[in-house]
Structure formats: structure tokens, C-alpha cells
Amino acid sequence: MNVGIIGMGSIGMLMAAYLGRYHNVHVYVRREEQKEKLYQEGIYCDAVGHPVSVEAHLLEEGFPQSHDVLIVAVKQTGLDSVLDYSFPSNTPVLFLQNGMGHIEKLLERPYPSWVGVVEHGALKQDYCHVLHTGKGVVRIASVTKDENIKKIISSLNHYDFPVEYEPDYKEMLTSKLIVNTVINPLTTLFQVNNGHIISNSYLREIAEAVCREACLTLNRSFEKEWERVLNIAETTSENQSSMFKDMMEGRQTEVDAISGYILKKSRTPLPYHQFLIRAIHALQWEKGVRIHG
Amino acid sequence: MNVGIIGMGSIGMLMAAYLGRYHNVHVYVRREEQKEKLYQEGIYCDAVGHPVSVEAHLLEEGFPQSHDVLIVAVKQTGLDSVLDYSFPSNTPVLFLQNGMGHIEKLLERPYPSWVGVVEHGALKQDYCHVLHTGKGVVRIASVTKDENIKKIISSLNHYDFPVEYEPDYKEMLTSKLIVNTVINPLTTLFQVNNGHIISNSYLREIAEAVCREACLTLNRSFEKEWERVLNIAETTSENQSSMFKDMMEGRQTEVDAISGYILKKSRTPLPYHQFLIRAIHALQWEKGVRIHG
Structure with missing residues (x-):
């Protein structure tokens, strides 16, 4: 197959390296220097x-090429500028962003929109090098109806880089959102790896309260989602969350797309989410990072 | 006058250095080495x-000596063990601890109990050296009735080390408690000097919410207390709060005596206080500091 990938951050690079083994991969980047290096x-x-x-x-x-699927692997914070480009209307576009704030925008698009969650750990080293720090699965669901999705997913799927079809995109993204809203801001504020959410019992109490607020807002079972959070914190215990990495490297974080989305959805006050959003903004301010929006 | 001081932390040392210029000062310490050095x-x-x-x-x-006043300058966290010693029943004892949790214990004592707040900045360098990092006032009020307090305070008072009488100990300690519950845990969690409470507008939003919770619980005017918090954060903007210092040096903090006291007093949930207490405990855990109580 012919696969296009926009955005060569850690996730885009990981996808390109694995898919490029068996498919014809085209990558789209912003800088000439980056393009030359990758070429x-x-x-x-x-x-x-x-x-x-x-x-x-x-x-x-x-897009000089036509693709069987076009993967958008930029951060949530960079998505708006990518959506300004006109995508080919007959090519399915797979969005891999965290959060759910972008879904409404996708419903209006003329092309088939898919969304995915990447349960891998990856760490970009430079333009050409990426580390695969945690093995997982890529899950994909369609937002707008699409007959071809299962066929394409089965072509992308490979035993050492599994790609799976998910029937319900809302279900899939909501679970990911809850995991992110618990693990990301807390590991960033306390500057700890994911595992501390479990091992530090005081952090765990905070995490539980954050999870409760999210489940209440998104109408999900606390017990089920908390179990998922604990599982992921355990399997990625040595990893740094994406938000923690963004903060350490002085980049803008996705806190507004993750925790901010949940706070906005709620009709009752969510004090722990509100505290954490303010806290991450405060840390960004201390680091001289511009606040988004 | 003959003054006894228990506890040679930064505040005890500062008091001893200033009062020792014009009074006969006896200091009480735990370690032989410390005693020898000071002697x-x-x-x-x-x-x-x-x-x-x-x-x-x-x-x-x-206490081999009789004193006109005995000053207890240990931390709140070390107070219980000091209260086990039997103090002379005719000597007024001045307690300089943060928080208000110890007041009830003082009401039962056979000696006249006073409480004080020290609005100075001080930094202990070693057994014999202390830096005076911020000039202020020592305020003293009596908990149990005492005729002699004004006379003794006026003997201690000096133009370059003012000691002032306060008529209402509850009023005095409450204001100090509110300032501490706002500034101490936030500067510790975010690892910033006091001034950031004002200059970082996201931190300021959090500080305002913490102040509101405290004022609601302690039945004080938010406007008046918030003004005080801002003033103190400004005049001590370059200073590190005592809690931040304790955390950096791996000591137990006074969060339970400060924020914990307010949380316990409240009949409604105080989510920001609860978050901050858990957060400070989580940080202590990360630093390997035993949690008190």
C-alpha cells in the first residue's frame, strides 16, 4: 500500500519505520533540512x-501522490494548521491526536475520517532516529462511515506491529482520554515516571480523584476505567508521559485538549481538573512557554 | 531580663542573637556537640x-535557671516531645509555632501560655551562624490571662528588633495561618520563591482559590486576607517559604499543622486544600521523608 504520514514526531517516525518495511511510505514535514535528512x-x-x-x-x-491512507501524526496543538491544507477528498485520513476536541472538526470534512490511538512508547532522538520504548497496539476506528477501513487495517496489521479495528470510536477515544487526563498532568506536575501513580500512595489518591471526576463527566464506570489506568501505569511504569516530556523540553503541552476538554464538558465543578490545568499552565509560564488559545 | 529559648533552628537563633545583646539568654538544645559549639x-x-x-x-x-520568659522555638512537628518536659509553673512560656493545632494543648498547662508570630526571614547556616534575610516584627499575645505580658514585651522590644503586643491571639494566629496555607504548600509544590504567587497569574488563580477556602472555613473576610497574602508575598518575594526550605532539605514539613488544620475545621469539602496536602505528602514520599502522624 501507499501510506502518507504528516508529522515526524516520535509517533509519526515509529509508524513510518514499521509500516515502511512492507509499504511505500511518504512522509510530509515542515523543514527543508528535515526533508533532506529523511530522504x-x-x-x-x-x-x-x-x-x-x-x-x-x-x-x-x-500532496503530489495519491495514498491509500494519510496518517496525521502531529500533536493536538499543531493540528489546526495542518487542517488548513486541502487533503484529497477520496483518501481516508487517520488522526492520531490525543484528546477529543478535534472530533467535531472532522465530521465536517469531505474525506473519510478515522481516528487512532497508539499504545506504544516512542522517543524521537533526532530527525532520523527513534527509540521504540514500549510495545503495544495501534487501534483504529472510523468517525465517518467508510467501507474500506477493515481492508486497509488488515493490510497495515503485522504480527510485530499490530493494527486493530475498533468498532466504536467514541468508546475508544474516551478510554484513552481518561487515561491521559489522569496520568499526564500528574506525572508532569510531580516530575515522575508513570509508575509513581501507583507506587506513591499519595499520588495514587490524587489520581483516583481525578479519574472519578473524569468518569462522572464522561458517564463511564469508575471501576472499569480506574482498572485501565492502573494497568497502563504499570505496563509503562518506567516511561515518561508525553506531557512530562513536552514540559521538560519546553514545548507547549496538550493539557487543554485533554483535561481542558473534560472540564468544559462537565456541568458541575471539577476542582481537581481545574487545579491541574492551572498547575500545568503555571509550570509552562515558569518555563517561558506560551499558553495555547 | 533572663530569657530561655528552646530550639536553635533559624528562628530560635535569630531571637537569641538579637535578644542576647541586652538580655541574659539561655538556650536549650538536644545535642552535646551543639551545646559545646554554642557555649x-x-x-x-x-x-x-x-x-x-x-x-x-x-x-x-x-531547667536549672529561672527565666522571666521561656521561648519555645521548635517546629510544630517537634512540639509534642518538648511539651513532655515539665516547665516551671510560674514562668510564662512563649510558643512560636506555625498553625493552630497546638493551642488546645496550651490551655491545659499550669504555666501562663503566650503565642507569637515571627514576621522575619531567617536562614540557619550552621550551629553558630544565622542570616537575617528579611526584617519584620515579632507579635505576641497571651492565650491564658497574664498580667505581666505587656511589661515583659516592652522589655524585649528594641527599635531594630521590634516586639509588639497583640490583644487577640486567635485573630493573630488565624491571619498567619491563612498566609501560610496559601503561600507555603504552593511555593513548595511549584518550587518557586514567594513572589511567584503574584507574578505567575496561573499560580495566583490557584492561590486565590486556596485563600477563599481558608477564609470560608475560618469565617474571615476574603478581601482583607487576600490583600494580606499579596502584601506578604510581595515583601518576601525573593524568599523561600519555610515549607519549601524543609522540602528541599529533606525535612518533614508542617503541612498537616497548617493546611491539615484548616481541612479538619471545615464542614464542607475543601478540594484545593485536600489536593495540596496530598501533593506535599506525595513529594515527601518521593524524597523519602517519613509522613507525620
């Missing part, structure tokens, strides 16, 4: 073991 | 400019 050296992922060559393009030059 | 070298405070000699005793040996 010349390909992508090297430690777990794949050999460089994978990709065709690199500048995003601003549009 | 030989006296106390040196940068702002006093010359060593002040004091008589040093081991606390466990009791």
Missing part, C-alpha cells in the same frame, strides 16, 4: 534494526 | 555584626 538517511528505529527508506516531501507543497 | 562561639547573626554569647544547656537536663 538521504531514511528512518532508523532501534527495534526494527535497519534503516527504512521513505519518500520525503515538504508539507507546504501539498 | 564556645556564641551566636553570630550577619545583621547583628558580632557574636552574641549565650549560656547553652541540654534540654534533657531540665
Whole structure:
């Protein structure tokens, strides 16, 4: 298949390295320097073991190729500027952002929209190198009706890089959102790896309260979602959350798309979410990072 | 006058250095080494400019001297063990602890009990050296009726180390408690100097919410107390709060005596206080500091 990927952050690179082994992968980037590097050296992922060559393009030059699927792997905070480009109307577009704030925008688009959650850990080293720090699954669901989704997913799926179809995108994104709203801001505020959510019993009490607020707002079972949070914190216990990484590297965080989305959805006050959003903004201010929106 | 001081932390040392210039000061410490050092070298405070000699005793040996006033300058967290010693019943005892949790214990004592708030900044360097980092006032009020308090306060008072009488101990301690419950846990959690409570507008929003909870619980005017908090954060903007210092040096903090006291007093949930207490406990856990009580 012919796969396009927009955004060469850690997740985009991981997808390109694994899919590029068996598919024709085109990547779209912002900087000429980045394009040149990727064109010349390909992508090297430690777990794949050999460089994978990709065709690199500048995003601003549009889409010269037709793709079977176009994957948007930019951060939530960079999504709006990507949505300004006109995508081919017959190509399904797979969005891999955290949060749920972007879903409404996708419903209006002329192309088939899919959403995915990536349950892998990945760490970008430079333009060409990415580390696969935690093995998982890519789950994909369609937002707008699409007959081809299962066929394409089964072509992308591979035993050492599983890609799975999910029938209900809301269910899938909601679970991911709850995990993110608990683990991300707390690990960032306390500057700890994911596992501390479980091992530090005081942090665990806070995490439980945050999870309760989220489940109440999104109308989900606390017991079920809390179980999921604990599982993920345990399997990724040595990992740093994406928000913690963003903060350490002085980038804007996705707190508004994650915790902010839940706070906005709620009709009652959510003091722990409100505290955490303010806290992450306060930390960004201390680091001199512009607040989004 | 003859003054006894129990506890040679930064505040005890500051009091000893200033009062020792014009009074006969006896200090009570726990360790033989500390006693020897103080006996030989006296106390040196940068702002006093010359060593002040004091008589040093081991606390466990009791009180060989009679004093006009006995000052207890240990932390709230060390108060219980000090209260186990039997104090002379005719000597007024001045307690300088943060919080209000100890007041009820003082009402039962056979000696006249006073309480004080120290609005100075002080930083202990070693057994014999203390820095005076912020000039202020010592305010003293009596908990149990005492005819002599005004006379003694006026003897301690000096133009460059003012000691003032306050008629209402509850009023005085409540204001101090509110300032502490806002500034201390927030500066500790965010690892910032006091001034950031004002300059970082996201932190300021959190501080305002914490202040509101405290005022509601303690039945005080939010406007008046918030004004006080802002004033103190401004005049001590370059200082680190005592809790932040305790945390950095791996000591137990006074969060339970400060925020915990307010949470316990409240008949409604105080989510920001609850969050902050858990957060400070979580940080102590990360630092390997035993949680009190």
C-alpha cells in the first residue's frame, strides 16, 4: 500500500519505520533540512534494526501522490494548521491526536475520517532516529462511515506491529482520554515516571480523584476505567508521559485538549481538573512557554 | 531580663542573637556537640555584626535557671516531645509555632501560655551562624490571662528588633495561618520563591482559590486576607517559604499543622486544600521523608 504520514514526531517516525518495511511510505514535514535528512538517511528505529527508506516531501507543497491512507501524526496543538491544507477528498485520513476536541472538526470534512490511538512508547532522538520504548497496539476506528477501513487495517496489521479495528470510536477515544487526563498532568506536575501513580500512595489518591471526576463527566464506570489506568501505569511504569516530556523540553503541552476538554464538558465543578490545568499552565509560564488559545 | 529559648533552628537563633545583646539568654538544645559549639562561639547573626554569647544547656537536663520568659522555638512537628518536659509553673512560656493545632494543648498547662508570630526571614547556616534575610516584627499575645505580658514585651522590644503586643491571639494566629496555607504548600509544590504567587497569574488563580477556602472555613473576610497574602508575598518575594526550605532539605514539613488544620475545621469539602496536602505528602514520599502522624 501507499501510506502518507504528516508529522515526524516520535509517533509519526515509529509508524513510518514499521509500516515502511512492507509499504511505500511518504512522509510530509515542515523543514527543508528535515526533508533532506529523511530522504538521504531514511528512518532508523532501534527495534526494527535497519534503516527504512521513505519518500520525503515538504508539507507546504501539498500532496503530489495519491495514498491509500494519510496518517496525521502531529500533536493536538499543531493540528489546526495542518487542517488548513486541502487533503484529497477520496483518501481516508487517520488522526492520531490525543484528546477529543478535534472530533467535531472532522465530521465536517469531505474525506473519510478515522481516528487512532497508539499504545506504544516512542522517543524521537533526532530527525532520523527513534527509540521504540514500549510495545503495544495501534487501534483504529472510523468517525465517518467508510467501507474500506477493515481492508486497509488488515493490510497495515503485522504480527510485530499490530493494527486493530475498533468498532466504536467514541468508546475508544474516551478510554484513552481518561487515561491521559489522569496520568499526564500528574506525572508532569510531580516530575515522575508513570509508575509513581501507583507506587506513591499519595499520588495514587490524587489520581483516583481525578479519574472519578473524569468518569462522572464522561458517564463511564469508575471501576472499569480506574482498572485501565492502573494497568497502563504499570505496563509503562518506567516511561515518561508525553506531557512530562513536552514540559521538560519546553514545548507547549496538550493539557487543554485533554483535561481542558473534560472540564468544559462537565456541568458541575471539577476542582481537581481545574487545579491541574492551572498547575500545568503555571509550570509552562515558569518555563517561558506560551499558553495555547 | 533572663530569657530561655528552646530550639536553635533559624528562628530560635535569630531571637537569641538579637535578644542576647541586652538580655541574659539561655538556650536549650538536644545535642552535646551543639551545646559545646554554642557555649564556645556564641551566636553570630550577619545583621547583628558580632557574636552574641549565650549560656547553652541540654534540654534533657531540665531547667536549672529561672527565666522571666521561656521561648519555645521548635517546629510544630517537634512540639509534642518538648511539651513532655515539665516547665516551671510560674514562668510564662512563649510558643512560636506555625498553625493552630497546638493551642488546645496550651490551655491545659499550669504555666501562663503566650503565642507569637515571627514576621522575619531567617536562614540557619550552621550551629553558630544565622542570616537575617528579611526584617519584620515579632507579635505576641497571651492565650491564658497574664498580667505581666505587656511589661515583659516592652522589655524585649528594641527599635531594630521590634516586639509588639497583640490583644487577640486567635485573630493573630488565624491571619498567619491563612498566609501560610496559601503561600507555603504552593511555593513548595511549584518550587518557586514567594513572589511567584503574584507574578505567575496561573499560580495566583490557584492561590486565590486556596485563600477563599481558608477564609470560608475560618469565617474571615476574603478581601482583607487576600490583600494580606499579596502584601506578604510581595515583601518576601525573593524568599523561600519555610515549607519549601524543609522540602528541599529533606525535612518533614508542617503541612498537616497548617493546611491539615484548616481541612479538619471545615464542614464542607475543601478540594484545593485536600489536593495540596496530598501533593506535599506525595513529594515527601518521593524524597523519602517519613509522613507525620
